Amino acid sequence: MQENVRPTFLPLTSQHSVVLTWLLNSLGGILLAGLFFLLACLPFLVSRDSEVRIIVGLIFYPLWAYALYRFIRYIKNKMAGAIRNIRIDEKGIHFDKKKGNTVHIPYDLLGPSSRSTPYDVYLVPVNKTQHLAFGLQGVETTLVFDGSDIGSVSYIKNGRALRAKFIEGIARFRPDLTIDPAVFKAFSIHPQKFTFDGKQYRKHVLQGLLMLVGLLALGCLITLLLTLF
Structure with missing residues (x-):
């Protein structure tokens, strides 16, 4: 069993980043708003025929409204337990x-x-x-x-x-x-x-990046060889 060298056990509380919280929430909000806008415009993108748009809209918008309602409820329930x-x-x-x-x-x-x-x-x-x-x-x-x-x-x-x-x-x-x-x-x-151990963590991150770069380089090399031969 590991030996704990600390004489006392000091409590630890989570620390929050205001900047990252704002950035992540803003990015998530922008992506969701863009997705909802795209879906709302979908009936207008499927055809230029106004009759087709009306028929598609009559079928699509009730389903879209129900899906939006379920999504909002899910987010509210999820955030209630956040x-x-x-x-x-x-x-x-x-x-x-x-x-x-x-x-x-x-x-x-x-x-x-x-x-x-x-x-x-x-x-x-x-x-x-x-x-x-x-x-x-x-x-x-x-x-x-x-x-x-x-x-x-x-x-x-x-x-x-x-x-x-x-x-x-x-x-x-x-x-x-x-x-x-x-x-x-x-x-x-x-x-x-x-x-x-921040030093060990940075070492793991560097190893992962080197492996990724190596795989990308290998993929480029294989693509080049296939093109030449």
Whole structure:
């Protein structure tokens, strides 16, 4: 088991980036507005015949209005459960929701999950990314510490530090649980200090960029060879 060298466990709270929050929300709003405008104009684009436009409009616009209504309801329900803040302390992790309630995941409830794995805290692939997973009262649970899995009101800029702090809390308060060593490598966490290792993270990013550049170069080379021969 990893040894925690810190004498005390200091709580950590999420930090928000006003600039990135504004940019992401603005970009999302512009894209959605453009999509809705394009769909609203669709009957006028399918034909120049006014009769055809009327027939298509009579069929399309009720469906479009219903789809828009369902989408707005989905967004409202999603945002009702969105998080405003994430706190990690000696009891566990706490998600303060937009509607005023708080969801708690205490260390005491963590344990093995139903998945067959030699570790209690491990990685699971979700949409080509790795998520931290563990058992919560026997049920496999995953967490994303920037709030994107729940829907965040604002962009959380210290999500990696929050994840490292949560793993530190598990190691300190639940030493009976085993943590997959791959967790530390995947999330660039120092295995003894339980801090986010920015140097290792930048190394991973650089390796990924070099691999991408190499694949692009190989693809261009193959295309050139096929053209010549």
